[in-house]
Amino acid sequence: MKAIVNISLKAGVLDSQGKAVHHALDALNFSGVNDVRVGKQIVLELHDTDAKHAKEQVTQMCESLLANTVIEDYEIEIMA
Amino acid sequence: MKAIVNISLKAGVLDSQGKAVHHALDALNFSGVNDVRVGKQIVLELHDTDAKHAKEQVTQMCESLLANTVIEDYEIEIMA
Numbered sequence: 001m002k003a004i005v006n007i008s009l010k011a012g013v014l015d016s017q018g019k020a021v022h023h024a025l026d027a028l029n030f031s032g033v034n035d036v037r038v039g040k041q042i043v044l045e046l047h048d049t050d051a052k053h054a055k056e057q058v059t060q061m062c063e064s065l066l067a068n069t070v071i072e073d074y075e076i077e078i079m080a
Numbered sequence: 081m082k083a084i085v086n087i088s089l090k091a092g093v094l095d096s097q098g099k100a101v102h103h104a105l106d107a108l109n110f111s112g113v114n115d116v117r118v119g120k121q122i123v124l125e126l127h128d129t130d131a132k133h134a135k136e137q138v139t140q141m142c143e144s145l146l147a148n149t150v151i152e153d154y155e156i157e158i159m160a
Contacts, residue, residue: 006121021122021146030141034125041086041121042101045114061110066101 001046002079003058005066008039013071042066051078081126082159083138085146088119093151122146131158 009015015037022036044061048054058076067074089095095117102116124141128134138156147154 008121008123018122024145025141028141028144030137032127032137034127036125037123039121039123041088041119042098043088043117043119045116047112047114057110057112061105061108064108065104 001048001051001054003044003046003054004077004079005042005044005058005062006039006075006077007042007062007067007072008037008074010071010073039072051080054078081128081131081134083124083126083134084157084159085122085124085138085142086119086155086157087122087142087147087152088117088154090151090153119152131160134158 009018017038018036021038022033025033025036044058046054046057048057055076055078058078062074062076063069089098097118098116101118102113105113105116124138126134126137128137135156135158138158142154142156143149
């Protein structure tokens with residue numbers, strides 16, 4: 001079973017990496033970009049075969065290690 | 081229009097960040113994790129209203145700036 005965790009900065013938190021990418025895209029003449037946000041994607045391969053239990057497990061991992069919940073939001077997607 | 085770019089290390093490329101996360105999860109007694117891969121997720125807000133054109137544009141951004149295509153793969157998802 002596979003779990004995909006997408007971690008992004010909360011709205012309102014300054015995303016300096018995103019700003020840098022935005023400036024670099026402008027410098028390369030990619031116009032038409034309004035905003036850039038850079039986050040993390042963590043892919044976990046789990047032994048677990050129960051999707052509900054796996055999601056609980058991964059939620060705990062996010063809360064205790066993967067995400068900084070003060071400034072980051074996370075989304076979990078469980079795939080068979 | 082929103083474009084989500086998921087950038088991950090190619091299979092076979094050593095993912096030291098993923099290994100570190102895996103060790104940390106083990107240390108926190110999260111058993112049942114086979115493998116961890118850490119990638120990037122870049123969310124772009126585009127002026128573009130044509131999905132096909134937006135995807136071409138973002139593909140060019142990936143090739144020239146966002147991804148290191150020697151060691152990384154990327155996936156683009158266009159959302160209305």
